Amino acid sequence: MITTRKRIWGWYFFDWASQPFNTLLITFIFAPFMKDLLGDGSAAQTVWGYGVGLAGLVIALTSPFLGAIADKAGRRIPFIWLFSLMYIGGAWGLWYAVPGDYSLMVIMTSFAIGMIGMEFATTFTNAMLPDLAPREDMGKVSGSGWAFGYIGGMLALIVMLGFLQISPTTGKTMIGLPPLFGLDLAAREDTRIVGPLTAVWYAVFMVPFFLWVREPRHPGAVSVPAAARAAWPELKHTLRALPRQRSLFAYLLSSMFYRDALNGIYTFGGLYAAGVLNWSITQIGIFGILGTITGALFAWLGGKADDRFGPKSVIIFNVVLLTAVVVGVVFISRSAVFGIAVGPDSTLPDIAFYVMGGLIGAGGGALQSASRTMLVRQADPEKITEHFGLYALSGKATAFIAPLSIGVMTHLSGNQSIGITPIIVLFVLGLVLLGWVKSNAPRPDESAA
Numbered sequence: 001m002i003t004t005r006k007r008i009w010g011w012y013f014f015d016w017a018s019q020p021f022n023t024l025l026i027t028f029i030f031a032p033f034m035k036d037l038l039g040d041g042s043a044a045q046t047v048w049g050y051g052v053g054l055a056g057l058v059i060a061l062t063s064p065f066l067g068a069i070a071d072k073a074g075r076r077i078p079f080i081w082l083f084s085l086m087y088i089g090g091a092w093g094l095w096y097a098v099p100g101d102y103s104l105m106v107i108m109t110s111f112a113i114g115m116i117g118m119e120f121a122t123t124f125t126n127a128m129l130p131d132l133a134p135r136e137d138m139g140k141v142s143g144s145g146w147a148f149g150y151i152g153g154m155l156a157l158i159v160m161l162g163f164l165q166i167s168p169t170t171g172k173t174m175i176g177l178p179p180l181f182g183l184d185l186a187a188r189e190d191t192r193i194v195g196p197l198t199a200v201w202y203a204v205f206m207v208p209f210f211l212w213v214r215e216p217r218h219p220g221a222v223s224v225p226a227a228a229r230a231a232w233p234e235l236k237h238t239l240r241a242l243p244r245q246r247s248l249f250a251y252l253l254s255s256m257f258y259r260d261a262l263n264g265i266y267t268f269g270g271l272y273a274a275g276v277l278n279w280s281i282t283q284i285g286i287f288g289i290l291g292t293i294t295g296a297l298f299a300w301l302g303g304k305a306d307d308r309f310g311p312k313s314v315i316i317f318n319v320v321l322l323t324a325v326v327v328g329v330v331f332i333s334r335s336a337v338f339g340i341a342v343g344p345d346s347t348l349p350d351i352a353f354y355v356m357g358g359l360i361g362a363g364g365g366a367l368q369s370a371s372r373t374m375l376v377r378q379a380d381p382e383k384i385t386e387h388f389g390l391y392a393l394s395g396k397a398t399a400f401i402a403p404l405s406i407g408v409m410t411h412l413s414g415n416q417s418i419g420i421t422p423i424i425v426l427f428v429l430g431l432v433l434l435g436w437v438k439s440n441a442p443r444p445d446e447s448a449a
Contacts, residue, residue, distance in 0.1 A: 002212055008132050008141060010212030011021045014125045015149025021091060021118045021197045022266060023153035025111070026052075028288035029160060029194045030094055032270040033279055036188070037097055037107075041275025042410050045268060045419060049407025054405070056113035059119045059392060067123060067389025068231035068238075074221025076124040076385060077213070080139040083121035088203055090114020094195030099188050110195075123392045125209075126372050127385035128382040131216055135389065136307065138373045143303015146310055146369040150296035150361075153287055164197065166190040174282055191281060200395035233427050238386060248378040248387075250436035255371055256394035258319050258430025263366055264402030264423045265326065269360065276333055277349055288324070290354060291361030303368025306373055314370035318363040323427040325359045330424075332356070332415050377440055402426060 022032065034044040042219040070076050093110025096102060133141040161174040166185045173179055183189040222230070242249050273287060306314050331338045337352045372391075379387035402423060410419030 006212045008213060010209045011024050011128060011132055012145045012148045013205055013208040015145045017202045018118055019149040020156040020201050021114060023157055023193050023288060023292060024198050027266045028157060028270045028284050030286050031272040033191050034270060035274045037099060041416060042414060045197065045271050045410050045416060046237040046407045048271060049403035051108040051111060051329065053403040055115045055439035059116055060379055063123050063392035064235055064386060064389035065231055066120065068235045069227045069384040070124060070232050071204050071383055072222055072227035073224045074218030075215065077215060078129060080121050081126050083117040084206060087121060088118025088199040090117060091195050092201040095192050097192055115419060121390060124385060124387050127388040129372065130376050130381060130384055138285060138376060139303045139306025143299050143306060143369040144374045146365055147296040149323045150292045150299060150365055154292035157285055157288050159196060159198060161282060163192050164190055165281060167282060172267055174314060187291060238383065243313060246436060247438040250433050251374060251378050252394040254296035254433035254437060256428045260402045260427035261423045262367060264406060267403060268406055272416055272420060273353060277353060287357045289402030291357045293357045295361035295365035298362035299365030299369045306370050311370040311374035312437060312439045314366055315374060316434055318367040319427055319431050322363040323424060325356050326423050329356050332419060333417060
């Protein structure tokens with residue numbers, strides 16, 4: 001018998017299984033490796049920005065439609081199977097990023113396929129949250145899921161650094177062992193293995209999800225082809241009615257900006273450290289471990305704060321915190337920290353960036369957890385997957401703005417520090433729009449006042 005507790009733990013395992021795509025590929029291992037692959041930090045930041053931005057555009061255009069189909073069909077798990085295959089195949093393809101013998105188009109296409117699979121699977125699993133817990137416990141369940149995911153990402157990063165990633169100076173891993181599988185440093189196999197590691201990790205740890213998570217029966221469910229035919233008219237109706245649901249509409253716009261800003265930090269944090277501070281992959285990995293530890297802790301604490309004070313308060317606090325952090329990061333370089341000049345051998349820039357990394361993990365963990373419970377409070381229960389599709393749309397409709405604007409700003413200025421300043425603007429826009437969001441939004445048939 002599958003109990004409610006087991007269903008919740010199965011749902012947690014999606015976060016555990018999928019988090020390494022963000023931790024290992026988007027932020028701490030593969031993204032910084034692009035600098036080595038292309039030979040220049042600004043060029044890598046530009047290419048990465050365009051690639052991630054275009055993948056985000058695909059996600060934005062298709063998520064709401066897929067969500068509407070899932071709501072009509074009353075089934076989400078078959079879609080999660082499909083997107084899981086995309087995740088695994090896309091991640092595995094990054095193994096072929098061989099320095100001096102690679103196709104940039106193939107590598108970025110593989111990354112995009114994996115990212116699209118990961119984001120779509122996240123949309124559909126997020127929509128299961130209302131079936132797992134009553135509203136008064138939803139923050140705790142969401143926060144615990146995010147925390148569990150961060151721990152999974154941290155352990156995957158430790159496996160990468162402790163058993164696979166080779167130090168160029170010692171020829172050993174971070175814990176002093178020879179790398180598993182006889183990986184070749186000259187061919188950068190110790191870094192490229194991050195793609196297959198991410199794929200295998202996901203395949204193994206999704207097993208509890210598929211064994212334990214069960215969907216409730218939907219009496220009005222139709223076949224997938226029939227759902228596809230009905231989805232577009234239903235989605236058009238939802239979009240036309242959206243401006244009348246002022247709180248939901250304002251929240252989708254707000255989260256569109258602040259989540260794009262947060263993704264910008266995650267996407268370019270490792271590249272920034274590699275290009276501006278000249279960090280090695282191992283140093284960036286340690287930075288990542290610190291961020292995942294604080295992310296796990298504060299996602300869990302944020303879930304408790306969510307249940308006590310409401311998700312809106314948690315979101316506002318963390319958006320302000322992250323805005324201040326990005327402003328601080330702009331003023332950290334190899335030659336100066338917050339305007340204070342330092343010598344070339346000073347460790348102060350490294351210490352300051354480690355502190356910023358811990359704060360980014362803390363703010364990002366709590367913010368993401370509270371954001372999905374806030375969406376549940378805004379959404380129509382009968383259209384929950386469609387509304388999470390709109391949530392994905394709002395997160396990706398401008399998801400190309402952060403990476404593309406960072407890419408353009410970096411390209412025009414030739415300076416990575418100036419290049420990340422669009423993130424600050426996006427956080428401020430998100431914060432302003434939160435003023436129109438109610439913690440408990442009226443239903444569509446109720447007054448929006």
